[in-house]
Amino acid sequence: MAEEKSQTQAMDKLEEELRTLFGQAESIRQQVATIDSTILDLATVLETLDYIKERGSDKTVLVPIGAGNFIRAKIIDTQHVIMGVGGRLSIEAGIDEAKVLINQRIEALEKLRLDLRRKLEEVNARIREILSKSQQT
Amino acid sequence: MASKDAKAILETKLEELEEAKKLIESGIALKTYLKFSDEILIEVDKNYALEYIKTKIAALKAALKQTS
Numbered sequence: 001m002a003e004e005k006s007q008t009q010a011m012d013k014l015e016e017e018l019r020t021l022f023g024q025a026e027s028i029r030q031q032v033a034t035i036d037s038t039i040l041d042l043a044t045v046l047e048t049l050d051y052i053k054e055r056g057s058d059k060t061v062l063v064p065i066g067a068g069n070f071i072r073a074k075i076i077d078t079q080h081v082i083m084g085v086g087g088r089l090s091i092e093a094g095i096d097e098a099k100v101l102i103n104q105r106i107e108a109l110e111k112l113r114l115d116l117r118r119k120l121e122e123v124n125a126r127i128r129e130i131l132s133k134s135q136q137t
Numbered sequence: 138m139a140s141k142d143a144k145a146i147l148e149t150k151l152e153e154l155e156e157a158k159k160l161i162e163s164g165i166a167l168k169t170y171l172k173f174s175d176e177i178l179i180e181v182d183k184n185y186a187l188e189y190i191k192t193k194i195a196a197l198k199a200a201l202k203q204t205s
């Protein structure tokens with residue numbers, strides 16, 4: 001009887017841990033998805049800056065004004081970009097300096113993504129361990 | 138867990154602002170702009186920008202102290 005009670009308590013504890021781990025895994029997956037999306041955005045920015053610097057002079061661009069509508073505008077400066085740097089602040093920087101900063105940001109995000117994937121693997125390993133244990137009892 | 142997330146967000150914002158401060162002080166930032174409403178940026182003096190950063194950093198540090 002006492003043994004049964006102790007087994008039930010152990011199972012309850014494992015179930016609770018499992019729920020927590022599933023939650024953690026889902027949270028990590030969402031963070032990785034956000035990072036992937038940000039890296040993709042930044043890669044597009046780099047491509048855009050390269051194009052503007054090499055071929056953007058006097059080019060006409062379509063500027064969105066909402067609800068799928070655009071107006072035409074001309075690029076008047078192919079050497080500088082205004083970058084958001086946090087809070088409500090933006091700075092104007094040369095395109096080459098801006099590309100260095102963006103690449104640094106991409107590297108930092110890639111490192112973070114790697115760390116999160118390792119953490120996810122640890123969490124998944126623990127989930128597999130618990131599931132295997134609960135199948136044995 | 139919620140408090141841990143809140144702390145991480147505040148720390149990230151603090152790091153961003155400290156990086157922004159370095160960019161302005163190093164001269165990489167040729168001009169500085171502040172967002173005054175959705176998508177409207179207005180050029181501000183670099184000293185104004187640095188003061189803005191200083192105020193935000195102080196507020197973030199105070200908020201971080203409260204979460205720990």
